[in-house]
Amino acid sequence: MAARIRILRDTALSPAEAWRRLTTWERHGDVVPLTRVTVTTPPPTAAGTVFVARTGVGRRLGFDDPMEVVAWQPPRRCRLEKRGRLVTGWAEFEVRALGCRGGAQVEWREEVRVRGVPAAADPVLAAAGRWMFGRAVDGLLRAE
Numbered sequence: 001m002a003a004r005i006r007i008l009r010d011t012a013l014s015p016a017e018a019w020r021r022l023t024t025w026e027r028h029g030d031v032v033p034l035t036r037v038t039v040t041t042p043p044p045t046a047a048g049t050v051f052v053a054r055t056g057v058g059r060r061l062g063f064d065d066p067m068e069v070v071a072w073q074p075p076r077r078c079r080l081e082k083r084g085r086l087v088t089g090w091a092e093f094e095v096r097a098l099g100c101r102g103g104a105q106v107e108w109r110e111e112v113r114v115r116g117v118p119a120a121a122d123p124v125l126a127a128a129g130r131w132m133f134g135r136a137v138d139g140l141l142r143a144e
Contacts, residue, residue, distance in 0.1 A: 002089055003125035005110040007134050011141045015095045015104040019075035021140045022093060022106065025051045031139030032132065034062075047072045063087070088113045108137055 011018055021027065023045055029037040032053070039051040049069040056062015063086045071079035071092075079092040091110040098105055112129055 001119035001122050002111045002113045003122045003129055005108070005112065005126055005129040005133055007106075007108040007130060007137055009106045009108075009134075009137050009141060010098060010103060011106065012103045013141060014102075015097050016075050018104040018106055018141060019095045022095070022137075023074070023078060025049075027140060028053065028136060031136045045069060045072065067091070082112070086115055088115070106137060106141065108133060 013021070025039050025045070026037050029035045032055070034057060035053050035055045037051055037053050039045075039049065041048065041050045047069055049072075051067055053065040053067070054062060055065065064084060065087050066083045067080045068083060069078060070081050070090075071077060075095055077092070077094045080090060082089045082091065089110065089112040091108070093106060093108045096105045096107070097103075110129060110133060112125060114125065117125065
């Protein structure tokens, strides 16, 4: 089993600007506590881009969450596969225009498995993930 997360956010940003903010991978480290993101493949971002989110305190207390972009359809859809030893699964987001109101809607979906954590804990992981990733999406879409 896996924890499933879904987050919807409306923003006054244009779809292109929302997309840019969501896909500037290093910015994710600015909005997720105790996390630093390093892109390990050369730009530009495309399918095959790999980056690592390092979460922890110092070099000894933490873990790496390597991810690969497996679907890249700017400025609409991106899908990532989580390829870590501890955290596996996928994340995907879509950006849609809000029509005559202007702005954009972001839908973020994620399915996360943490090795060694029983499926019975999935509801707790999902709730924590909704809180954490919701704050991350809010931070990424907030004015720079």
